[in-house]
Amino acid sequence: MIRLGPAGIPISFEGSSIEAVPFIKKLGLQAFEIEFVRGVHMSLDTAKEVGKVAKENDISLSIHAPYYINLASHEKIKIIESKKRILDSLERGEKMDAKIVVVHPGYYGKHSKEECYKIIKEQCEEIVDRFNGKCLLGLETTAKQAAFGTVEEILQICKDVKGCAPVIDFAHLFARDSVIDYSEVLDKFKGYKHLHCHFSNMKKNKDGGYSDNHVPIDHTPAFEPLAKEILHRKIDITIISESPLIEKDALKMKRIFEKLGHKF
Numbered sequence: 001m002i003r004l005g006p007a008g009i010p011i012s013f014e015g016s017s018i019e020a021v022p023f024i025k026k027l028g029l030q031a032f033e034i035e036f037v038r039g040v041h042m043s044l045d046t047a048k049e050v051g052k053v054a055k056e057n058d059i060s061l062s063i064h065a066p067y068y069i070n071l072a073s074h075e076k077i078k079i080i081e082s083k084k085r086i087l088d089s090l091e092r093g094e095k096m097d098a099k100i101v102v103v104h105p106g107y108y109g110k111h112s113k114e115e116c117y118k119i120i121k122e123q124c125e126e127i128v129d130r131f132n133g134k135c136l137l138g139l140e141t142t143a144k145q146a147a148f149g150t151v152e153e154i155l156q157i158c159k160d161v162k163g164c165a166p167v168i169d170f171a172h173l174f175a176r177d178s179v180i181d182y183s184e185v186l187d188k189f190k191g192y193k194h195l196h197c198h199f200s201n202m203k204k205n206k207d208g209g210y211s212d213n214h215v216p217i218d219h220t221p222a223f224e225p226l227a228k229e230i231l232h233r234k235i236d237i238t239i240i241s242e243s244p245l246i247e248k249d250a251l252k253m254k255r256i257f258e259k260l261g262h263k264f
Contacts, residue, residue, distance in 0.1 A: 001236050001237075002230065002235075002236075002237055002238075002239070002257060003030040003031040003060050003237070003238040003239070004029050004030060004031060004238075004239050004240075004241070004250045004251075004254050004257075004260060005024060005030060005031030005032045005033060005059070005060070005073045005238070005239075005241070006024065006029070006032065006033070006239055006240070006246035006247045006250050006251055006259070007033045007035060007239050007241060007242045008033070008034070008035040008114045008246060009019070009035075010023060010024065010246060010247035010248065011245065011246060011248075012117075012247060012248075017034055017042070017050050018044075018046065018049050018050050018053055018162065018239055019065075020032065020157030021050065021053045021054050021057050021059050022053065022057050023058075023240050024053075024116065024247070025057040025058070025059055025249075026061055027084060027247060027251065028254065028264070029059075029247065029250055029251070029254070030058070030060060030249070030264065031059060031061075031238050031239075031240060032035045032054065032059050032060070032061055032062075033061075033062045033063065033064055033102070033240040034050070034061065034062070034063050034064070034096075034098075035063075035064050035066055036063055036065055036085075036089050036092075036128050037065075037066055038066065039066055039068075039085075039134075040065075040066065040088040040089055041086060042092055044091065044092060044095050046106075046147070047092040047093075047095035047103075048097040049096045050096045050098065050206050051095060051098070051135075051151055052116045053103055054096065054097070055097065055151065060099060060238060060259060061090065061093075061096055061097065061099065062093075062098050062099055062100045062101070062102060062138070062196060062238070062240065063089050063091040063097040063098050063100075063102065063201065064075045064083045064090070064101075065085060065086050065101050065102060065103045065178050067104065067158075068081075068243075069082040069085055069086065069103060069104060069105070069106065070080070070087065070107055071083070071105050071106040071107040071119065071120045071123040071124070072105070072106035072107060072108070072109060072111060072119045072120050072123075072148060073106065073107075073109070074109055074110065077120045078093070079122045080130055082093075082106075082123075083123060083126070083127055086101070086103055086127055086137070087127060087130060087131060089101045089103075089142065090127075090131045090133060090135050090137065091131075091133075091146070091174065093135035094134065094135045094225045097192075097251055098135055099135070099136065099196070099238075100135065100136040100137075100138040100165060100167070100196050101108075101130070101135055101136070101137060101138055101140060102138040102140050102167050102196070102198075103137060103138060104138075104139065104140055104142055104147065104149065105124075105139050105142075105148050105149060105157075106119075106120055106147070106148050107118050107146055107147050107148060108119075108146060108147075108148060110235065113148075113153075115245075116148050117148070117153060117157070120148055121157055121160055121161060123152055124137060124139070124157060124161045125161050128161060128162065128163035131163075135165055136163065136164065136165040137161075137164045138164075138165050138167040138196055139157060139164055139165070139166060139167060139221070140154070140167040140168075140169050140172070140198070141159060141166070141168055141169050141172050141173050141240075142169070142176075142212075143169070143171070143172035143173075143175035143176060143202075143210075143211065144175075144211070144212060145176065145210040147228075149172070149186055151173065151185065152175070153253060154166045154167075155188060155189070162263050165192070165196065166189060166192070166196075167196050167197065167198065168185065168189065168194075168195060168197040168198070169197070169198045169199075169201050169215065169242075170182070170185070170200040170221065170226060171199060171201065171202050171242070172196070172198075172212065173185060173199065174202055174210065174220070174221045175202050175209075175210040175211060175212060177196065178209055178210055180221050180250070182226045182229045183229055186229055186230075186233060186235070187255070189230040193209060193236060194236045194237065194238070195236070195237045195238070196238050196240075197237060197238065197240065198239070198241075198242045198255065199223065199226070199239050199240070199242065200214040200215065200216075200217065200220035200242040200243040200244075200249070201214070201216060201217050201218070201220055201221065201239060201243065202213045202214065202219070202220065202221070203215045203219065214242055214243060215243070215244065216243050216244060216245045216249055217243050217249040217252055217253070219256070223253055223256055224249060224256050224260075227253070227256050227257050227260055227262075228260060231257070231260055231261070231262055239253060241253065246255050
């Protein structure tokens with residue numbers, strides 16, 4: 001099964017997350033990632049209602065936790081605050097029956113990569129132990145060289161910590177190396193029954209490289225080669241559009257899949 005949806009309430013819609021669910025269904029999409037990126041402000045009762053409406057409309061839910069997270073901070077208070085934001089997100093994810101809460105784990109800072117891995121692994125273990133729910137802690141591949149989140153790091157920590165799952169952000173992986181081989185990336189995630197992913201395009205910096213600067217899906221990396229790989233491998237996948245044109249580009253991805261013969 002392939003599910004596509006926007007990262008946040010569609011731009012073309014004015015209303016709450018609850019009201020956005022049937023609108024997303026009407027658009028012909030199948031997923032909705034609720035954005036807590038500026039803070040967790042949704043009540044537990046509202047989260048439960050979002051989940052009820054999503055179930056009625058067959059919309060798969062996920063959450064993106066706040067950006068202000070660094071599980072490897074050199075300041076203990078920032079680690080404590082980061083864990084609280086993640087746990088608050090997971091609690092609401094559980095209420096709405098979301099499959100996964102997406103998190104940017106942290107930054108290397110002055111730590112070696114090995115030290116950073118150990119610290120983030122320990123924090124993830126504590127979060128999962130304290131949460132003890134069904135909603136997965138999703139650790140996202142990151143774009144910046146200073147950020148923890150290479151494919152290898154994410155795969156290893158998800159192997160080591162039960163309750164964690166990888167989130168593939170193809171644009172982030174492209175930005176790290178200015179190139180991406182979709183087949184090579186997907187080969188590394190073969191063991192997973194379902195993949196939760198993000199997609200957008202990236203804008204070049206003045207120096208000719210790429211940073212975490214999302215642009216609409218008419219630049220690079222190209223989406224159609226990824227769609228072909230997904231269909232060839234018959235992957236069960238959710239792809240969230242993080243383009244500035246969130247629902248428009250989710251629908252663009254849908255049309256590409258349909259052109260290649262897939263029926264939603």
